[in-house]
Amino acid sequence: MIHILDHKTDEIVQTLENKRDAKIFWNDQHEYSLDGKDILEFTSLYDKSEYLKSRYRVVIPSEEGNFFHEFLINENGKYQSNKEVFTTGSFLDLKRMKVIEPAVLNDYTVDMAIDYAITGTEWERGITESDGIRKVEIEDYTNPYKLLKKIETTFELEIRFRVEISDYRITGRYVDLLQKRGEWQGKEVTLGKDLISVRRIEKDANEIVTALLVVGPIPEGQTEPTTVIVKDEDARQRWSRTGEHLWDVHIPQTSKSELSTDRLKTIGRTELNKRINAFVQYEADAVSLEHIFGLSHEKTRIGDTVRIKDTSYEPALYLEARVINIKRSLSDKSKKTFILGDFIRFTEEDVRAAYQLLRKKIEKKISEGRLLEVTYDKTAINEKDTNTLAAGKNYTNGYAEKKRIESESAPTDKTVIWIDTSNSENIIWKIWSETEGVWKEGPSGP
Numbered sequence: 240m241i242h243i244l245d246h247k248t249d250e251i252v253q254t255l256e257n258k259r260d261a262k263i264f265w266n267d268q269h270e271y272s273l274d275g276k277d278i279l280e281f282t283s284l285y286d287k288s289e290y291l292k293s294r295y296r297v298v299i300p301s302e303e304g305n306f307f308h309e310f311l312i313n314e315n316g317k318y319q320s321n322k323e324v325f326t327t328g329s330f331l332d333l334k335r336m337k338v339i340e341p342a343v344l345n346d347y348t349v350d351m352a353i354d355y356a357i358t359g360t361e362w363e364r365g366i367t368e369s370d371g372i373r374k375v376e377i378e379d380y381t382n383p384y385k386l387l388k389k390i391e392t393t394f395e396l397e398i399r400f401r402v403e404i405s406d407y408r409i410t411g412r413y414v415d416l417l418q419k420r421g422e423w424q425g426k427e428v429t430l431g432k433d434l435i436s437v438r439r440i441e442k443d444a445n446e447i448v449t450a451l452l453v454v455g456p457i458p459e460g461q462t463e464p465t466t467v468i469v470k471d472e473d474a475r476q477r478w479s480r481t482g483e484h485l486w487d488v489h490i491p492q493t494s495k496s497e498l499s500t501d502r503l504k505t506i507g508r509t510e511l512n513k514r515i516n517a518f519v520q521y522e523a524d525a526v527s528l529e530h531i532f533g534l535s536h537e538k539t540r541i542g543d544t545v546r547i548k549d550t551s552y553e554p555a556l557y558l559e560a561r562v563i564n565i566k567r568s569l570s571d572k573s574k575k576t577f578i579l580g581d582f583i584r585f586t587e588e589d590v591r592a593a594y595q596l597l598r599k600k601i602e603k604k605i606s607e608g609r610l611l612e613v614t615y616d617k618t619a620i621n622e623k624d625t626n627t628l629a630a631g632k633n634y635t636n637g638y639a640e641k642k643r644i645e646s647e648s649a650p651t652d653k654t655v656i657w658i659d660t661s662n663s664e665n666i667i668w669k670i671w672s673e674t675e676g677v678w679k680e681g682p683s684g685p
Contacts, residue, residue: 277328365413421542
């Protein structure tokens with residue numbers, strides 16, 4: 240469904256929802272990506288769309304969680320009895336909400352940086368996943384949106400804009416900065432199951448590099464510029480024919496007279512990532528199985544890591560990649576297209592090698608299992624040793640305690656024995672009892 244909001248009050252004034260016997264909207268496509276694209280276009284009946292006009296807002300449910308995407312209607316056009324609507328993410332309005340002057344934010348946390356960027360706007364800080372401290376340099380006059388993108392790069396996080404709705408109105412607009420959007424959910428898109436087609440998109444191979452020499456401005460009082468080197472070992476292994484890095488020089492465009500080495504490294508890393516990840520992409524048309532009864536586990540979200548298996552390619556395609564762009568339909572949930580980037584491609588030899596390695600691990604586990612039938616494993620042996628040691632300590636401590644109690648209960652009398660031998664016919668002995676304070680005597684030896 241599509242909710243339409245009043246452009247001043249944020250209240251929901253109309254909901255477009257298709258019924259089984261009547262379509263209110265169609266030809267809809269929601270496209271969004273990790274790099275910030277978020278657009279929605281659709282066609283609706285003209286007489287059902289009195290609020291579908293410029294600056295009104297549209298919200299749709301998100302696939303990522305219990306929140307919504309919000310859009311601004313930028314353009315609409317009437318075609319016969321229908322209206323075509325084009326929208327863009329409402330967060331782009333941050334570009335016009337205030338002007339931010341040049342500044343240096345020293346020792347800022349990500350929370351502090353976000354608050355600096357969006358204070359005075361209608362957006363709030365949401366979920367953040369970083370405890371680090373960074374320096375954020377605002378080199379030129381800018382706006383909240385551009386500064387947020389700069390913060391995203393500086394803290395090496397991924398940005399997400401979301402809105403929440405309650406009681407038929409927006410109750411909050413939030414900016415999240417996450418360690419990584421999406422996750423590995425064991426999703427494998429397979430030819431013959433849910434994979435319809437895969438299209439390889441290659442850009443100019445001359446643009447690919449695996450290392451950059453980043454040249455900054457010449458600091459005041461010096462004759463040489465500050466330079467740093469950034470490299471990517473994975474990219475070198477993937478793209479280099481000789482095993483050596485593929486180099487280029489990058490000179491950042493800045494009005495600053497000096498940039499720190501840390502800042503140059505951040506700029507260089509960002510540029511290198513663009514040069515690496517933009518070279519090859521895969522586009523996969525997939526049937527969204529999660530909406531078919533009994534297959535709700537078959538889901539794919541933005542940022543997820545998925546595996547593609549297509550043996551119709553020559554050589555066969557085995558691919559592990561990240562979903563960097565999604566195109567989906569609200570009116571037909573089975574239609575979904577993924578753009579896959581930041582990938583690792585495996586050959587059949589790689590797959591066979593991984594299979595053999597896994598097989599050896601399984602065989603080792605089986606052998607260990609058979610050994611456990613006639614002996615103990617290390618954990619069991621350690622447990623038995625521990626129990627035996629504890630039993631020995633208990634016996635020793637018990638015996639010592641017993642002797643202590645016996646010694647404490649033994650007589651404490653100091654005994655003095657005196658024997659009278661003056662009468663040889665009758666020897667008399669005497670014992671002095673200190674406890675009783677008396678002499679005890681008898682007619683024969685003690």
